[in-house]
Amino acid sequence: MDQSVFIFEILLPALMQGLVVTLQLIACSAPFGLALGIAVAVGRQYGNPIVSWLCKTFVFLIKGTPLLLLLFILYFGLPAVGITFTAFVASVVGFILCNGAYNAEYIRGALLSIKDGQMVAAQALGMTRWQAIRNVILPQALRRAIPGLSNEFIYLIKYSSLAYMLTVIELSGAGKLVATKYFTYTESFAVVGVIYLVLVTITTAAVSILERRVAVPGTTRAATAAQL
Numbered sequence: 001m002d003q004s005v006f007i008f009e010i011l012l013p014a015l016m017q018g019l020v021v022t023l024q025l026i027a028c029s030a031p032f033g034l035a036l037g038i039a040v041a042v043g044r045q046y047g048n049p050i051v052s053w054l055c056k057t058f059v060f061l062i063k064g065t066p067l068l069l070l071l072f073i074l075y076f077g078l079p080a081v082g083i084t085f086t087a088f089v090a091s092v093v094g095f096i097l098c099n100g101a102y103n104a105e106y107i108r109g110a111l112l113s114i115k116d117g118q119m120v121a122a123q124a125l126g127m128t129r130w131q132a133i134r135n136v137i138l139p140q141a142l143r144r145a146i147p148g149l150s151n152e153f154i155y156l157i158k159y160s161s162l163a164y165m166l167t168v169i170e171l172s173g174a175g176k177l178v179a180t181k182y183f184t185y186t187e188s189f190a191v192v193g194v195i196y197l198v199l200v201t202i203t204t205a206a207v208s209i210l211e212r213r214v215a216v217p218g219t220t221r222a223a224t225a226a227q228l
Contacts, residue, residue: 003187011178011191018174019195025088025160025170029095030153036096037103037149038138044104045111046133055104062101068162070094075166091163099156106148110141143214150207157199171195 044055062070075090085093114137122132142149164173172192179188 006182006184007187007191010182011175011184011188014174014178015171015191015195018169018171021088021163021168022157022160022170025091025095025163025168026156028092029099029160030156032096033099033152033156034103034149036100037107038142040100040104041107041111042133042138045108046129059101059104062097063105067094067098067159068165070098071162071166087163087166087168091160091166091168095156095159098159099152102152102155103149106145106152107141109148110143110145111137113144114140143216146207146211146214150203153207154200154203157203158196 040055040058043051044059045052047055071091071094074085074094075087078085118136118140119129119132122136123129127135160170161172163170164176169177175188175192179185182188
């Protein structure tokens with residue numbers, strides 16, 4: 001078979017179908033992973049001792065569990081106790097839990113970087129503790145956490161390949177099926193790698209734009225250097 005015919009008529013159509021599933025996994029996981037990360041970070045940093053302990057325990061357990069094992073527990077283990085997920089839903093839940101735990105640590109680090117005086121000043125202006133967190137502390141922390149959060153989002157793009165272990169035919173799974181059928185492992189996985197590289201490149205460019213858009217004037221390193 002001609003190489004160009006194989007790539008453009010067999011491989012790429014199959015990979016595009018897998019890419020759609022990969023994008024669906026990411027789109028379903030990333031927003032909820034970010035929301036979970038924010039909730040866990042705020043709960044651990046500003047919650048009462050019980051909430052803080054629960055958040056800390058959640059992060060400890062998820063970070064200490066390999067993602068593939070977590071997916072196996074969700075898909076193969078939970079039916080034993082009467083909880084059944086489809087392969088896609090189990091993958092999304094696993095990605096959300098993993099993404100949320102790591103996002104929580106990035107956001108918690110950013111929260112710790114905000115001076116305590118800002119909380120005192122906000123409360124002196126009449127804000128409640130939670131109003132101060134929501135309107136003063138958290139917006140600043142999220143700006144500072146963007147590099148770490150973007151790194152975790154890139155990891156999520158690559159994590160999505162593990163969904164194939166639960167029979168979800170995403171990008172890597174589609175490449176594996178084509179490679180196995182036509183014995184074209186090098187060509188198939190090379191193209192899969194290029195597609196992942198394109199996804200990561202687009203994400204990196206988008207994050208750079210986002211950082212510039214939300215940066216507070218005069219606080220970036222480039223602005224400081226220009227002033228000097």
